[in-house]
Amino acid sequence: MANYTKRDEVAVIELNNPPVNALSFEVRSGLQNALKSAIDDQDVKCIVIHGKGKNFSAGADIKEFGAGTKQQKPWITDACRLADESSKPVVAAIAGTALGGGLEVALFCHYRIGTPSCRVGFPEVQIGILPGAGGTQRLPRLIGVNSSIDMITSGRHVMAEEAMKLGILDKIVTEDIIEEGVKFAKSVVGLDLAHRILKNRKIEAVSPKVFDDEISRVKKKYKGYIAPLFCLKAIQASVQLPYDASMEQELQLFQHLVGSNQAKAQQYAFFAERTSARWQLPTGANSQNASPLPVKTAGVIGAGTMGAGIALCLITSGIPTVLVEQDQKFLEKGIKTMEGDLRGSVALKKMTAEQAKKAMLILKPSVNFEDLHDVDLVIEAVYENLALKKEIFAKLDKICQPQTILCTNTSSLDIDMIAEATKRMDKVVGTHFFAPAYIMKLQENVYGKNTSAETVATVMALGRRIRKVPVLVGTCESFAANRMLHPYVTEALYLVEEGASPYEVDQVLEDFGMPMGMFRVSDLSGLDIGYKVRREAAKRQGIDLTLGTRFVNGERVCLLADVLVEKGRLGIKSGKGWYNYGSPGKKEAIPDPEVLDIIEEHCRKFGIKKQKISSQEILERMQLALINEGFRILEEGIVSKPEDIDVIWIYGFGWPKYMGGPMFYANEMKLKNVYRKICDFHQKYPFSIHWTPSKLLARLSETDLPISNWTSLINSNSKL
Numbered sequence: 028m029a030n031y032t033k034r035d036e037v038a039v040i041e042l043n044n045p046p047v048n049a050l051s052f053e054v055r056s057g058l059q060n061a062l063k064s065a066i067d068d069q070d071v072k073c074i075v076i077h078g079k080g081k082n083f084s085a086g087a088d089i090k091e092f093g094a095g096t097k098q099q100k101p102w103i104t105d106a107c108r109l110a111d112e113s114s115k116p117v118v119a120a121i122a123g124t125a126l127g128g129g130l131e132v133a134l135f136c137h138y139r140i141g142t143p144s145c146r147v148g149f150p151e152v153q154i155g156i157l158p159g160a161g162g163t164q165r166l167p168r169l170i171g172v173n174s175s176i177d178m179i180t181s182g183r184h185v186m187a188e189e190a191m192k193l194g195i196l197d198k199i200v201t202e203d204i205i206e207e208g209v210k211f212a213k214s215v216v217g218l219d220l221a222h223r224i225l226k227n228r229k230i231e232a233v234s235p236k237v238f239d240d241e242i243s244r245v246k247k248k249y250k251g252y253i254a255p256l257f258c259l260k261a262i263q264a265s266v267q268l269p270y271d272a273s274m275e276q277e278l279q280l281f282q283h284l285v286g287s288n289q290a291k292a293q294q295y296a297f298f299a300e301r302t303s304a305r306w307q308l309p310t311g312a313n314s315q316n317a318s319p320l321p322v323k324t325a326g327v328i329g330a331g332t333m334g335a336g337i338a339l340c341l342i343t344s345g346i347p348t349v350l351v352e353q354d355q356k357f358l359e360k361g362i363k364t365m366e367g368d369l370r371g372s373v374a375l376k377k378m379t380a381e382q383a384k385k386a387m388l389i390l391k392p393s394v395n396f397e398d399l400h401d402v403d404l405v406i407e408a409v410y411e412n413l414a415l416k417k418e419i420f421a422k423l424d425k426i427c428q429p430q431t432i433l434c435t436n437t438s439s440l441d442i443d444m445i446a447e448a449t450k451r452m453d454k455v456v457g458t459h460f461f462a463p464a465y466i467m468k469l470q471e472n473v474y475g476k477n478t479s480a481e482t483v484a485t486v487m488a489l490g491r492r493i494r495k496v497p498v499l500v501g502t503c504e505s506f507a508a509n510r511m512l513h514p515y516v517t518e519a520l521y522l523v524e525e526g527a528s529p530y531e532v533d534q535v536l537e538d539f540g541m542p543m544g545m546f547r548v549s550d551l552s553g554l555d556i557g558y559k560v561r562r563e564a565a566k567r568q569g570i571d572l573t574l575g576t577r578f579v580n581g582e583r584v585c586l587l588a589d590v591l592v593e594k595g596r597l598g599i600k601s602g603k604g605w606y607n608y609g610s611p612g613k614k615e616a617i618p619d620p621e622v623l624d625i626i627e628e629h630c631r632k633f634g635i636k637k638q639k640i641s642s643q644e645i646l647e648r649m650q651l652a653l654i655n656e657g658f659r660i661l662e663e664g665i666v667s668k669p670e671d672i673d674v675i676w677i678y679g680f681g682w683p684k685y686m687g688g689p690m691f692y693a694n695e696m697k698l699k700n701v702y703r704k705i706c707d708f709h710q711k712y713p714f715s716i717h718w719t720p721s722k723l724l725a726r727l728s729e730t731d732l733p734i735s736n737w738t739s740l741i742n743s744n745s746k747l
């Protein structure tokens with residue numbers, strides 16, 4: 028849909044497809060017809076295109092790419108060719124975002140103006156495709172090859188000011204975009220348009236070495252992703268071929284990508300993130316019927332790595348924050364960490380030095396709990412100790428206003444037990460951040476049995492505001508994210524006992540696309556942490572855990588990591604763990620023959636026969652163990668939809684988006700195959716409880732329905 032109106036001699040075309048004016052078939056046809064009418068109308072002297080509502084356009088309608096649906100003609104290029112050919116100036120008047128096909132429409136216009144808050148970009152790589160409506164051909168003609176490579180392969184959004192500097196915008200105007208568009212269009216009537224038509228512009232000569240270097244850079248930076256490489260090929264075509272031939276080349280590359288498995292997975296991930304934001308509680312309350320409370324100010328307790336990182340997320344999102352530590356020395360250390368992280372962001376051009384300075388100005392460091400008296404929300408981030416957390420919550424309950432929401436950054440403790448220390452159990456909620464909190468995007472929000480819908484709505488809204496991806500989960504041992512890690516880690520250890528080396532396991536996972544193998548991650552976190560957790564849990568159960576323990580409650584255990592800890596190999600912090608790092612704190616992980624000897628010795632001691640384990644078996648056992656746990660989490664209602672699990676793995680543990688997430692991966696494998704393999708492993712490894720097949724998986728595997736149908740099936744059949 029595109030509305031066509033006239034203001035004096037100016038034709039005003041409004042892209043109208045709320046909420047983001049995606050360029051669906053109807054919008055493309057509407058735009059084509061409106062342009063025809065404007066060009067044919069003798070009274071019209073110039074044309075303005077703008078978007079209804081907050082955005083110019085978020086680009087092509089991504090839903091049209093799905094399920095093999097072919098985009099119906101007219102394509103964006105068909106609709107916009109008329110602008111290229113028009114003797115009347117066409118102006119794109121951009122408010123909000125002009126992304127992907129939206130920016131391509133604007134690049135067919137002779138002029139582009141934008142509001143100070145507008146953003147432009149080609150985010151197609153993030154959904155596994157490339158700008159397929161001339162973007163890779165026209166942008167280099169406008170801003171040069173190097174800047175185009177940066178924008179198109181990163182998919183980043185460019186703010187108005189930068190867009191102006193690059194030459195994408197001709198003018199930054201006030202927020203009254205239609206008025207400004209009309210005024211600007213009138214001002215350019217009669218000017219020569221020849222040099223404004225991008226397809227006619229000469230493209231700078233670029234040496235092939237630029238592209239060779241870029242291919243190496245992109246392969247390293249976006250390891251495993253094919254779309255950025257295709258973007259480079261398309262941009263290279265713009266340099267090497269005449270316009271029409273390179274447009275044809277762009278189309279072919281686009282069509283190859285749009286049908287690829289990676290595009291399917293990345294587009295699934297795009298919608299999964301949005302589906303996951305639509306939360307619901309077992310009471311029926313949900314994101315549609317609950318409203319968040321305003322969070323104008325916040326507090327964080329604990330200036331350690333997590334607390335400092337969380338405080339940084341808040342202040343860089345403009346939320347004045349009180350950071351409380353009990354000890355001045357720890358507080359100062361936390362602030363230094365924050366300042367260092369901000370310097371890093373400035374160096375990486377993620378923010379300006381001015382923005383970093385502004386953020387620190389709204390931080391109030393304090394050693395006095397009373398300073399939390401007036402904040403709207405507090406996030407406690409002290410170390411994992413139930414008694415300590417309860418003490419803090421009891422104190423907060425007395426100090427804070429009755430409406431203040433109290434959040435705990437626990438990764439494992441019972442939310443209800445923490446809430447019991449207060450008289451506001453409805454306002455207590457878990458907000459589990461992932462280390463490093465300033466970088467990792469997942470925010471696992473955990474509701475307790477008394478947490479109100481309003482409280483959930485508030486922390487879900489806060490998550491989006493501080494640029495996290497919030498997911499809502501119920502309370503259970505380790506919550507959803509870390510609970511799924513358990514079988515994954517356990518299976519890795521079993522594989523090592525049975526014959527795979529830690530380095531082979533890590534290689535298989537990294538080849539799959541995980542940013543780091545399981546053993547490198549363990550070294551990074553510190554092997555002593557798991558050691559302590561295991562001993563405390565055993566103590567609670569009255570179990571005497573020693574390096575000789577092989578079974579606990581009938582379940583096989585492998586304490587190889589504990590053997591390393593007792594030899595002083597704690598991971599990166601001690602310079603040695605599963606890998607050798609040379610010295611403490613160094614990051615380069617070098618396989619260590621000493622570790623292989625330790626493993627040999629361990630296996631000899633327990634009479635474990637080692638065998639060759641294939642890469643395929645390593646991958647299947649690790650992925651299927653966590654997938655089975657994912658189905659159990661769904662079955663128990665800890666999460667309400669499979670998308671929640673995929674979002675958790677993508678943003679919490681770096682599961683490659685081009686593989687969609689573990690539930691999507693299972694869907695692609697076909698559930699009947701997943702179920703059969705899990706049953707086989709269960710038979711082969713009866714002492715590993717994580718191989719007991721999920722009942723939900725068993726039931727879903729009989730239906731052969733795709734992932735998009737699982738949620739309604741689960742909801743419609745309470746027996747599942």
Ligand SMILES: CC/C=C\CC(=O)SCCNC(=O)CCNC(=O)[C@H](O)C(C)(C)COP(=O)(O)OP(=O)(O)OC[C@H]1O[C@@H](n2cnc3c(N)ncnc32)[C@H](O)[C@@H]1OP(=O)(O)O
Pocket residue numbers: 046047049082085086087088089090102103124126127128129150151154157158159160298301302
């Ligand atoms: C020949 C091919 C030519 C070109 C290729 C393309 O153009 S591909 C599309 C490239 N564009 C994008 O990837 C942009 C995707 N959208 C966004 O990044 C954000 O939605 C945006 C525009 C920054 C707005 O963000 P905001 O947080 O305000 O809203 P939200 O993301 O929740 O989106 C609101 C609803 O709109 C749906 N949606 C957004 N973009 C598209 C799209 N391009 N196609 C279809 N649907 C889109 C989104 O899913 C939300 O829907 P909902 O049902 O409410 O969850």
